[in-house]
Amino acid sequence: MSEDAGSARTRLNGLDGPLGPIGPGGGVFGSTPAEKEAAANTIATELEPSTKKAADGAKEQTNAAARALDGWETASGLQKVxxxxxxxxxxxxxxxxxxxxxxxxxxxxxTLNDVHTGSQIRALRRESKLDEL
Structure with missing residues (x-):
């Protein structure tokens, strides 16, 4: 076997490289299902209500300014804004x-993927005779 072929085999058999195992992050997902759910809850309980409140407040103040400037060009500009x-x-x-x-x-x-994969692994293990060796 040539040196190049042996090097290729080593590279193919080893997943660790300059970016870590399998790539950036070491093969670990960026977040767990629980972290994703927590982020979704933050959007629902903090970001959406706060954004709506801030938007409504700004709109109310802009409308009040437009009413105060009724008859001026500035009022129609504020309405467009x-x-x-x-x-x-x-x-x-x-x-x-x-x-x-x-x-x-x-x-x-x-979560569903993890449950499904776990079920498949357990089924294969039950069918396998490897544990008996």
């Missing part, structure tokens, strides 16, 4: 909701 603000807040709230749903879905899928 409010419309743009409403659209941006709606998009942000939609994004937060989407991220929350994605986190929960991913957490559930990881």
């Amino acid at each position: 409010t419309q743009t603000w409403d659209q941006q807040v709606k998009m942000l709230m939609g994004r937060l909701s989407s991220e929350k749903a994605s986190l929960r879905k991913a957490a559930g899928e990881f």
